[in-house]
Amino acid sequence: MNKKEIAYTQYLSQTFDAMARTGLLLSSTDGKGKNNIMAMGWGVVGIIWGKPVFMVLVRPSRFTYELIEATRDFTVNVPSRELEKVVSFCGSTSGRRCDKFKEQKLRAIAGKKVKSPMVDECLVHYECRVVHKNDVVASELAPDIPTMFYPEGDYHRFFLGQILCAYANDELPPSFVSARR
Amino acid sequence: MNKKEIAYTQYLSQTFDAMARTGLLLSSTDGKGKNNIMAMGWGVVGIIWGKPVFMVLVRPSRFTYELIEATRDFTVNVPSRELEKVVSFCGSTSGRRCDKFKEQKLRAIAGKKVKSPMVDECLVHYECRVVHKNDVVASELAPDIPTMFYPEGDYHRFFLGQILCAYANDELPPSFVSARR
DSSP, rough: OOOEETTTTHHHHHHHHHHHHOEEEEEEEESSOOOOEEEEEEEEEEETTEEEEEEEEETTTTTHHHHHHHHOEEEEEOOOOOGGGHHHHHSSSSSTTHHHHTTTOEEOOOSSOOSOOTTTSEEEEEEEEEEEEEOOOOGSTTTTHHHHHTTTOOOOOOEEEEEEEEESSSSSSHHHHHHHO | OOEOOOOTTTTTTHHHHHHHHHHEEEEEEEEESSSSEEEESSSEEEEEEEEEEEEEEEEETTTHHHHHHHHHHEEEOOOOOHHHHHHHHHTSTTTTOOOOHHTTTTTTOOOOSOOOOOTTTTTTTEEEEEEEEEEOOOHHHHHHHHHHTTTTTTOOOOEEEEEEEEEESSSSOOOTTOOOO
């Protein structure tokens, strides 16, 4: 699919709608040919240190954690509604055990600025380089959060990625462009 | 000005455009009648722990830091272009020394869900309650950041606020609604 460069703010509402509805795809690599995809339902976008940023949360137990620690970059990919099952697969299988691109017949396309690939079948993409990371502080969470999300104490690391490039497909489904929750 | 409730995603592009252009206004209170406003050029929005969130950065030296630590809430207010001088004043004067609402003839209106007031003259507003906080880790910053932003080691605290309500003026300037950088 042909992709064009966009302002990172252009499809933000749609990106958040997709994140809440099906989840996004976080792609990473070991830089030696092994790529991975993780489903992500959480993330924040904006400006920090004068840079446009996409901050993602990854648990230390995840394969993606290892990969981002190694290469310090990632891409965020916004799927169409039709990729719901792909997102679900990526969220329930570890990349340590299988190549999710291959299993789900997805095409990994090279980023312009980062080592991590983009998922060609998605509609919108953000290429990000890590400029900071820090961790969830257990004692500083609102009371309802630990029991619901951290029963085993596997607290997330926040990876703060500078958005180096954002892209969208030349043609986007009208239902995606006009989507409002 | 009459305000109506909106989805937090509705004016995100415009919020980020305003953040990059003039800055936003971060309002807080001690809960006992003393309110403050800080100019903010950085912030991120999205979903974490299933909640819509606005994460803001505040240095420990700021008066706003004390206030948010005390009440654990804040509002983010998006100014029109006409408020550029107000933002500039709020970014260069400490609330310890003056009441910025009074000095700048701004109207503090009560939030529905938080103690911190909203700045009536702004166009879009987000009411937020702190659900987490953590700090910039000096050793994990990209090489260009410390010299540029932390020559005195005054590292920011990240306050992660759940967006409880978002509002916009009933009438918005067309130039605001259509704004794209």
